[in-house]
Amino acid sequence: MTDTSLSDLGWSDHFARQVTPDDTGTPARVTGIHRDRLDALGPGGPLSLKTSQHLAGFAVGDWLLHDGTVVTRLLERRGAILRKAAGAEVKEQLIAANVDTLAIVTSCNADFNIGRLERYLALAAQGDALPLIVLTKADLSDDPRDYEAQAARLSPLVTVVTLDAREEADRLEPWCRDGRTLALVGSSGVGKTTLQNALTGIADAVQGIREDDARGRHTTTSRALRPTLSGGWLIDTPGMREIQLADVGEAIDTIFPEIEELATLCRFRDCAHVGEPGCAVQAAIAAGDLDPGRLERWRKLRREDRHNSETVAQSRARFRALNKQYRGGKARAEAKRSGRAYDKDD
Numbered sequence: 395m396t397d398t399s400l401s402d403l404g405w406s407d408h409f410a411r412q413v414t415p416d417d418t419g420t421p422a423r424v425t426g427i428h429r430d431r432l433d434a435l436g437p438g439g440p441l442s443l444k445t446s447q448h449l450a451g452f453a454v455g456d457w458l459l460h461d462g463t464v465v466t467r468l469l470e471r472r473g474a475i476l477r478k479a480a481g482a483e484v485k486e487q488l489i490a491a492n493v494d495t496l497a498i499v500t501s502c503n504a505d506f507n508i509g510r511l512e513r514y515l516a517l518a519a520q521g522d523a524l525p526l527i528v529l530t531k532a533d534l535s536d537d538p539r540d541y542e543a544q545a546a547r548l549s550p551l552v553t554v555v556t557l558d559a560r561e562e563a564d565r566l567e568p569w570c571r572d573g574r575t576l577a578l579v580g581s582s583g584v585g586k587t588t589l590q591n592a593l594t595g596i597a598d599a600v601q602g603i604r605e606d607d608a609r610g611r612h613t614t615t616s617r618a619l620r621p622t623l624s625g626g627w628l629i630d631t632p633g634m635r636e637i638q639l640a641d642v643g644e645a646i647d648t649i650f651p652e653i654e655e656l657a658t659l660c661r662f663r664d665c666a667h668v669g670e671p672g673c674a675v676q677a678a679i680a681a682g683d684l685d686p687g688r689l690e691r692w693r694k695l696r697r698e699d700r701h702n703s704e705t706v707a708q709s710r711a712r713f714r715a716l717n718k719q720y721r722g723g724k725a726r727a728e729a730k731r732s733g734r735a736y737d738k739d740d
């Protein structure tokens with residue numbers, strides 16, 4: 395991998411524009427995140443980097459600048475796949491950054507769930523990734539075309555591929571060649587590892603591989619950016635049965651465009667579509683043009699998003715304040731050491 399070019403790694407104008415003549419660092423892409431360091435890959439080969447920033451602020455797929463040992467700057471993402479972290483507290487968890495296509499993997503059986511697919515579509519839209527629904531285990535189903543039709547109806551933005559993951563993973567190659575990045579999400583057992591092994595040529599049967607280093611044992615997160623045999627990149631994510639959305643307000647609108655459009659025709663601007671006079675949404679349901687289940691799921695997502703967004707905004711503000719305090723303290727300490735005047739904008 396020593397002769398990988400930046401564009402092979404997925405570099406684009408979006409990142410090039412951010413590098414200024416003042417930047418001394420070299421670009422590299424994050425391939426893995428550990429407790430105390432990052433794995434990255436640059437044109438010169440693999441790197442192990444330290445950072446003074448919190449590691450939770452980095453995601454697999456991120457672009458950064460480094461000096462060979464330390465991260466000098468994290469570049470602004472083109473998009474990020476994130477969810478609400480598990481637990482009662484509302485916190486965002488970065489799943490992957492700079493993903494071109496989000497492959498939503500589900501199987502042609504009991505795992506297939508329209509509500510969950512809509513959630514994943516919102517996740518893709520929020521992360522500026524193209525949504526691709528991959529229906530596995532077509533060989534085990536009597537009617538894979540029925541599943542395919544249901545998935546295709548969800549959004550005109552979505553592409554659906556139905557396959558036997560053990561035999562036909564190569565059909566996903568168009569989304570992970572020429573430096574393009576494909577991320578796989580979906581429940582446990584739907585065939586993500588099977589697809590990943592075939593696309594990367596790396597057999598990865600074990601989850602959460604243990605790693606020894608001089609200072610003792612620690613677990614590697616199984617999330618990693620891996621090269622595909624077709625010249626692109628693949629990010630696998632641990633099985634997620636439940637995904638909680640965080641801050642996807644606008645994305646929900648793109649997943650339920652017909653509801654948003656109908657709502658503009660309601661008599662009242664703040665219509666809740668529960669029986670107000672002149673409600674175009676209820677009229678569409680009465681006319682059989684809108685599935686009441688879809689309205690219910692839209693409502694549920696909006697509710698969940700509103701709740702999570704409020705609390706995420708609060709915790710973001712808290713994080714920003716703390717970070718500023720921390721950086722201010724560091725800059726003051728450095729200025730003191732070097733005898734320079736302290737510049738608070740540093």
Ligand SMILES: Nc1nc2c(ncn2[C@@H]2O[C@H](COP(=O)(O)OP(=O)(O)OP(=O)(O)O)[C@@H](O)[C@H]2O)c(=O)[nH]1
Nearest residue numbers: 530531557558559560582583584585586587588633
């Ligand atoms: N018949 C058939 N079996 C499949 C297909 N895809 C996956 N399997 C099988 O289903 C089982 C689970 O597949 P995995 O690839 O491990 O699923 P996974 O999504 O990676 O699951 P986690 O690692 O738990 O997240 C394995 O025994 C696969 O061989 C398929 O399209 N057809």
Ligand SMILES: [Zn+2]
Nearest residue numbers: 660665667673
């Ligand atoms: Zn209405």
